[in-house]
Amino acid sequence: MRRFALPRALHDQGIKRYGFHGLSYAFIAGELRRRVPDVAARKVIVAHLGNGASLCALDGGESRDCSMGFSTLDGIPMATRCGALDPGVLLHLLGPKARTLRNLEDMLYHRSGLLGVSSISGDTRDLLKDERPEAREAIDLFSLRIAGEIGRMTATLGGLDGIVFTAGIGEHQPEIRAAICDRLRWLGVALDGEANTTSASVISTSASSVATFVIATDEEQIIANEALSVLASK
Secondary structure (H helix, E strand, C coil): CCCCCCCHHHHHCCCCCCCCCHHHHHHHHHHHHHHCHHHHCCEEEEEEECCCEEEEEEECCEEEEECCCCCCCCCCCCCCCCCCCCHHHHHHHCCCCCCCHHHHHHHHHHCCHHHHHHCCCCCHHHHHHCCCHHHHHHHHHHHHHHHHHHHHHHHHHCCCCEEEEEHHHHHHCHHHHHHHHHCCHHHCCCECHHHHHCCCCECECCCCCCEEEECCCCHHHHHHHHHHHHHHCC
């Protein structure tokens, strides 16, 4: 569903959900078809977790939903971006003691997210090493919002057969993956602790209802493939 609950005329003017990180999701969809075609043909949620972060719900390799909508601010909290936010907060901030639009934009893109919550860092590696409660709160919020988004997308798909973690955090930070998957045990997600610690390609146990993977993304490869395709057509 690409439509916002706004007047229809705005949708016709291009105010709709677009989604982002498409190059990454295209690469992961291809890797799933190559490595585990039985899973690729089913319902999979890909978590592209890096400095920018989003999730995409795939059904048979086709995108059905994405956590980002009209802009790269939407969805889950990121290193310095706020993620989904009650629009009333923005109306309040633009009230009688209004911030300038430029200042508000800077705050939402560059001073929010993990950095804003913790007042320490937007880097999960720093936050995991820091013992201050603000660091813990930022990590907890991050994992909770991601798990919540996976739950929502599971409803969109009508079930869930696989999860893929990719990008900088998704590929290299087992603590974050564990924190997210621990909140998804109700879905039947069961991590193999040793496989997760070593960032193996398959990190779920054989008893897990949801196959869980770590797959490195390669957006540049998709760009190169598309460029070659265009050149070959001329």
